[in-house]
Amino acid sequence: MIEIKDLHKSYKMGSNTLHVLKGINFSVKEGELVAIMGSSGSGKSTLLNILGMLDEADSGEYTLDGVPIKNLTETKAAIYRNKFLGFIFQSFNLINYKTALENVALPLYYQKMPRKERQAKALKYLEQVGLKEWSHHLPSELSGGQKQRVAIARAMVAEPKVLLADELTGALDSKTSYEVMDLIQKINDQGNTILVVTHEPDIAQMCKRIVYLKDGVIIKDEKVEQVKASAYV
Amino acid sequence: MFSRDTWQEIFLSIRKNKMRTFLAGFTVTIGILIFVSLVGLTNGLQNTFNEAFGDDANNVFFLFPGRTSVPYKGYKSNRRIEFENSDLEDIEKNFENYVEYITPRIQRGGIVSYKEEYDNYTTRGVAPGHQEAEKTIMMKGRYINQEDVRHKTKYAVIGRLVEKDLFKDENAMGKFIDISGSVFKVIGVYQDDGGDNEERLIYIPYTTRQLIEKNNDKIDQIIIGFKPEIGYAGAMVFEGQLRNFMKDKKFISPDDQNGLFIRNVADQLQQTQQFSSIIAIVLSVFAFGTIIAGIIGISNIMVFVVKERTKEIGIRKALGATPKSVISTILLESVFITTLSGYAGMLIGVVIMNSIGNSLKEDYFITNPYIDFGLATTATIILIFFGALAGYIPARKAARIKPIVALRDE
Numbered sequence: 001m002i003e004i005k006d007l008h009k010s011y012k013m014g015s016n017t018l019h020v021l022k023g024i025n026f027s028v029k030e031g032e033l034v035a036i037m038g039s040s041g042s043g044k045s046t047l048l049n050i051l052g053m054l055d056e057a058d059s060g061e062y063t064l065d066g067v068p069i070k071n072l073t074e075t076k077a078a079i080y081r082n083k084f085l086g087f088i089f090q091s092f093n094l095i096n097y098k099t100a101l102e103n104v105a106l107p108l109y110y111q112k113m114p115r116k117e118r119q120a121k122a123l124k125y126l127e128q129v130g131l132k133e134w135s136h137h138l139p140s141e142l143s144g145g146q147k148q149r150v151a152i153a154r155a156m157v158a159e160p161k162v163l164l165a166d167e168l169t170g171a172l173d174s175k176t177s178y179e180v181m182d183l184i185q186k187i188n189d190q191g192n193t194i195l196v197v198t199h200e201p202d203i204a205q206m207c208k209r210i211v212y213l214k215d216g217v218i219i220k221d222e223k224v225e226q227v228k229a230s231a232y233v
Numbered sequence: 234m235f236s237r238d239t240w241q242e243i244f245l246s247i248r249k250n251k252m253r254t255f256l257a258g259f260t261v262t263i264g265i266l267i268f269v270s271l272v273g274l275t276n277g278l279q280n281t282f283n284e285a286f287g288d289d290a291n292n293v294f295f296l297f298p299g300r301t302s303v304p305y306k307g308y309k310s311n312r313r314i315e316f317e318n319s320d321l322e323d324i325e326k327n328f329e330n331y332v333e334y335i336t337p338r339i340q341r342g343g344i345v346s347y348k349e350e351y352d353n354y355t356t357r358g359v360a361p362g363h364q365e366a367e368k369t370i371m372m373k374g375r376y377i378n379q380e381d382v383r384h385k386t387k388y389a390v391i392g393r394l395v396e397k398d399l400f401k402d403e404n405a406m407g408k409f410i411d412i413s414g415s416v417f418k419v420i421g422v423y424q425d426d427g428g429d430n431e432e433r434l435i436y437i438p439y440t441t442r443q444l445i446e447k448n449n450d451k452i453d454q455i456i457i458g459f460k461p462e463i464g465y466a467g468a469m470v471f472e473g474q475l476r477n478f479m480k481d482k483k484f485i486s487p488d489d490q491n492g493l494f495i496r497n498v499a500d501q502l503q504q505t506q507q508f509s510s511i512i513a514i515v516l517s518v519f520a521f522g523t524i525i526a527g528i529i530g531i532s533n534i535m536v537f538v539v540k541e542r543t544k545e546i547g548i549r550k551a552l553g554a555t556p557k558s559v560i561s562t563i564l565l566e567s568v569f570i571t572t573l574s575g576y577a578g579m580l581i582g583v584v585i586m587n588s589i590g591n592s593l594k595e596d597y598f599i600t601n602p603y604i605d606f607g608l609a610t611t612a613t614i615i616l617i618f619f620g621a622l623a624g625y626i627p628a629r630k631a632a633r634i635k636p637i638v639a640l641r642d643e
Contacts, residue, residue: 054551054637074633075555082553093548093640097249110553115238154552 001161001193002028002051007060009046020046022216024060028162028195033188033226035204036197038213045166047213048197052085052164053077065161082110086155090167092147094139100126100150101135107158125153129183145176152183156192163187163194169203175232181206182229202227243566253541257534257567258574261616264527265575268520268612269582269604275516277589277602282509292333293366294472295496296455296479305486314483314492316452318443321360324457327478331471333460334362337439337452343413345435347399354395356412356435358442366456367425369436373406374421381438388441389417392432393424412437415445468499527616532623535567539627546631547640556632560625567624568617575613583609 009021020043028034038044049055050062053069062069064084072080086107087093094103105122113121126135129149139147148168155163165184169177181203188194188208196207204210205227212220247254298314316337325335339358344351357363364376372393381388389410396405396419405419417437425431443449459471472495477487485492539546546559586602 049637052551054640055635075557078550078553078555081551087551089640093544093551095545095548098245102245106549107552109238109242110549110555110558112238115241158553 001030001032001065002026002195003061003063004051005061007047007050007062008058009043009050009055010058020216021050021057024216024218026211026218026221028193030193031188031191032209033185033194033207034196035207035210036195036213037199037201037204037210039199041215042213043216044197044199044213048164048166048195051162051195052087053081078110082107082158084161086158086160086163088148088151088155088163088165088168090170092139092144092151092171094147094150094154096139099136099138100131100142103139103150104154104157107154111158122153122157125157126150128156129153143176144172145179148172148176148180149183152180152187156187161193163192165194165196167198168196169198169200174202177203178229178232182233185226185229239562239565242562243569246562246566247570253534253538254570257531257538257620258570258577260530260534261527261571261620262574262578262581264523264530264616265578265609265613266582266585267523268527269579269609270585271516271520271523272608273582273586273589273602273604274599275513275520276604277586277599278512278516279509280600280602281598282505291498292459292461292468293498294457294459294468294475295494295498296457296475297494297496298453298483299491299494301485301489302491303486303489305489306484308484314485316455318450318452320452320455320479320482323482324455324475324478328471328475331459331463331467332457334365334458336360336362336366336456338363338454338456339439339442339451340453341413341442344411345395345399345413346411347405347408350399350401351411352398354412354433354435356389356437356442358439359436360439362458363436363456366458367427367431369423369425372422372424373404374419376421376423377436377438382440385440385444386438387415387417388420388437390421390423390436391419392434393422394429394432395435396422398433465499465503468497472497524612524615528619528623531567531571531616531620535620535624536627538567539563539624539631543631543634544640547634547636547638550632550636551640556629559632560628563628563631564621564624568621571617571620572613575616579609579613 004024004026007021007024008019010017010019012018024047036044036047046055050057053072064080067080069080095106098106101119101122104126105118108118108121123132123135126132129152131146131149131153134142134146139150142150168184169180172180184194184196185206196203198204205224206229207224208226209221209223211218296316298316301308301310301312301314304310321335321337325332336359341356341358342353343356345354345356359377360382361376361378363369369376374390376390377388380386389412391405391410399405399410400408405422408419409416410419412435439452443451457475459468463471476493476495479485479493480487480489483492542563549559583604586604589599589602
């Protein structure tokens with residue numbers, strides 16, 4: 001599903017250049033649930049942003065579902081993001097003046113899906129994350145866990161190839177975190193490919209594979225025995 | 234761009250961001266309102282000028298006799314100059330090419346009565362040409378004509394308000410009034426745009442006036458209407474020649490400034506028109522400044538709006554919004570708001586202008602302020618255009634921001 005070869009990325013900080021990714025080689029198969037672990041500054045978020053086409057690599061190859069991701073125009077990148085990727089952010093990033101349903105339906109709006117169809121589909125995904133009754137509430141009327149579940153529904157609604165989650169439990173307490181991870185595991189069990197960036201070991205243990213990143217290189221890449229989040233819920 | 238979905242997005246955004254919408258709209262409404270008001274008031278001011286000076290013919294000279302201040306050809310100074318009937322004939326004969334009409338004016342006050350009603354009125358002894366000089370408009374009957382002058386008839390043409398005061402609801406036509414002891418028949422009633430005072434005058438043949446005053450041939454003033462085709466320059470030449478001719482005839486020294494006066498309406502008109510157009514220019518500058526201020530205001534708000542929405546734009550881009558759709562949503566929203574509020578400002582302004590009407594005429598010299606609809610629309614469109622342009626630049630910038638930058642947590 002994802003193929004990465006010798007990926008480099010550096011940021012200019014004034015006169016200094018900060019080399020964040022120093023040659024990453026890594027691939028993800030369909031249906032995997034991968035955690036990318038590392039302390040802050042290890043380059044894990046940068047890697048995720050490049051995978052998400054939110055940022056561009058300086059050099060290296062990136063192939064997503066057989067499509068080379070290179071020299072994209074803004075418009076092309078937008079279309080790819082919409083078609084291939086679903087994002088889940090630490091701070092949820094819901095649009096605050098739109099209801100849960102409208103937030104979930106937004107990616108479909110950019111696919112130019114008719115309104116009725118869009119709303120029906122969004123409602124279906126809201127139901128899947130257990131928030132059907134909350135569909136007409138604004139984000140400000142939802143709890144942190146509920147907001148993150150809305151965000152997950154939004155990431156899922158366009159049926160992307162890969163879900164990318166950046167510290168998705170970072171703003172949640174541990175009970176809510178496990179509820180969210182339970183949802184992520186269920187989605188993965190349905191066959192969806194998911195990448196989770198985290199610095200919390202217990203969250204990483206709930207994935208099927210952990211990639212350890214340190215100072216811009218992969219130091220360890222191992223399959224793990226998945227801990228079922230449902231045990232803690 | 235004009236799909237129902239796009240507009241639903243825009244309406245939602247407007248509904249959920251009332252403060253922002255209000256600020257943007259308010260700036261535009263106020264800008265257009267002030268513009269419409271300023272232009273309207275300018276037009277009102279010019280209306281007053283036109284009314285004040287447009288009532289009388291402007292191709293007219295007034296000749297007044299004075300007293301000499303310089304001895305000349307054996308005459309002492311401080312001699313009183315008088316005009317006579319022969320002066321009329323001489324001017325007409327010598328300046329055929331210039332003169333369109335000529336009329337004397339002999340003005341007297343006195344008690345005028347009809348039955349029990351009486352009041353003090355000014356009577357003017359005139360020739361037929363006077364009608365044109367004053368732009369007197371006949372409502373009933375006719376004006377003094379050449380036959381009246383020749384036969385010294387006791388006919389009077391009275392103003393609308395004279396009829397109203399003396400005759401109440403009666404028709405004055407054919408009735409007899411008493412003017413300072415002489416009986417005159419009313420042969421006409423007139424109106425005049427020059428105001429109430431001009432409608433309280435009574436016109437009689439000047440020869441009749443002279444007959445009453447011991448059959449003399451003296452004239453108070455001479456009014457000459459010159460041919461409009463000679464133009465402003467021609468009028469100036471005519472004035473100079475006329476002055477020399479009359480001074481020569483009345484034995485007034487060419488250096489004497491006081492023996493004879495000529496009031497040239499064309500010259501005065503030119504000055505007042507210059508004055509009113511200067512006022513118009515000043516106000517136009519203000520109006521233009523208002524539009525500029527409006528553009529700056531809407532630009533500021535657009536920059537603020539885009540800044541405020543940077544994160545939202547980042548989210549939308551992460552979800553698959555193309556730069557084009559980001560820009561067009563922001564622009565359509567701003568154009569929609571500026572159009573509606575600009576139109577509202579225009580309507581409010583026009584309604585205010587209409588409701589003012591003549592109420593400011595007495596104190597502020599503003600009559601019937603109005604604004605040309607096309608001009609108001611143009612101003613609104615200019616504001617909308619620059620509002621859109623002002624929105625486009627930051628919107629394009631925002632659409633180019635990498636989503637990762639826009640999404641970065643504060």
